[in-house]
Structures are given as C-alpha cells and as structure tokens.
Amino acid sequence: MTKQRILVNGKTRRLEAADDTPLLWVLRDHIGLTGTKYGCGIGLCGACSVHLDGEVIRSCTITITDVGDAAITTIEAIAPVGETHPVQAAWIAESVPQCGYCQSGMIMAAIALLARVPQPTDEDINAAVTNICRCGTYPRIRKAIHRAARNNNET
Numbered sequence: 001m002t003k004q005r006i007l008v009n010g011k012t013r014r015l016e017a018a019d020d021t022p023l024l025w026v027l028r029d030h031i032g033l034t035g036t037k038y039g040c041g042i043g044l045c046g047a048c049s050v051h052l053d054g055e056v057i058r059s060c061t062i063t064i065t066d067v068g069d070a071a072i073t074t075i076e077a078i079a080p081v082g083e084t085h086p087v088q089a090a091w092i093a094e095s096v097p098q099c100g101y102c103q104s105g106m107i108m109a110a111i112a113l114l115a116r117v118p119q120p121t122d123e124d125i126n127a128a129v130t131n132i133c134r135c136g137t138y139p140r141i142r143k144a145i146h147r148a149a150r151n152n153n154e155t
Contacts, residue, residue: 039132
C-alpha cells in the first residue's frame with residue numbers, strides 16, 4: 001500500500017491503495033462513490049465509465065497510478081445536488097432505464113459524446129456509446145441523446 005493523491009469531482013482525495021488498484025475500486029471502496037458500477041471488469045460493458053480530463057474511460061481498466069494528475073468526474077458530480085443534468089432529464093423523458101444498472105456509465109458516455117459532437121447522428125452515437133445494456137434500451141438511449149442535443153441547442 002502506498003499513499004495516493006487523486007482529484008475526484010473537484011476535490012483532492014488522499015488515500016492508501018496498492019499501485020495496481022483499478023480506479024473503479026478506488027472510487028467505490030476507498031472513496032465511497034458507488035454510482036460507478038462494476039460490470040465485467042475487463043472494459044467491455046462500460047458500467048464503470050467515468051470522465052478523465054473530460055474523456056470517457058472505463059475505470060476498471062486504469063490503475064490509480066495511471067490517473068496521475070488528471071481530473072476524474074463521476075456520475076455523482078455531473079450536476080449540482082438537487083439538480084438534473086440535461087442528459088439525465090432526457091433519459092427520464094424518454095424512459096430509458098429498465099433495470100438501470102448500466103445507466104450511469106451510459107450517461108457518462110453520452111455527456112462526453114455531446115461535448116465533442118453537439119448534434120450527433122445515430123452513427124456518431126453508435127460509435128461513441130459502446131456501453132452494453134442487457135435490457136436492450138438502445139433505441140431509447142439514442143432518442144434521449146438526440147433530445148439532450150436538441151435541448152442544448154435551444155439554450
């Protein structure tokens with residue numbers, strides 16, 4: 001165990017963890033941010049998606065030491081407490097979640113996509129949001145991303 005320092009949701013966190021500890025487990029077990037989910041553990045499903053300096057990553061595939069000085073943003077910090085992020089609002093409006101397990105990762109992927117491509121096509125969405133939804137809500141996910149893009153364009 002070594003002392004580590006990481007920047008999560010705008011706050012510097014100091015903790016002790018092995019250098020090879022996946023970021024996912026640091027977030028969940030050491031810091032207590034359980035919105036980021038464990039799905040497959042090998043970077044395929046995307047349930048563990050977070051932002052690293054604004055880019056979406058799979059937190060199960062990066063170690064605490066690989067993070068370095070980068071800023072980590074989790075689902076808990078995408079909107080102020082008591083408020084809803086526009087992507088979350090679109091998710092609700094389109095009734096996206098069924099079981100909901102993958103949704104935090106899906107939302108993080110959608111937010112990163114919309115930051116890069118404000119008006120994405122279905123092809124853009126398919127290429128950027130590669131998360132797996134066992135419930136198969138992909139048509140509603142696409143509709144929600146398009147809704148969030150329209151709403152961002154109107155403001």
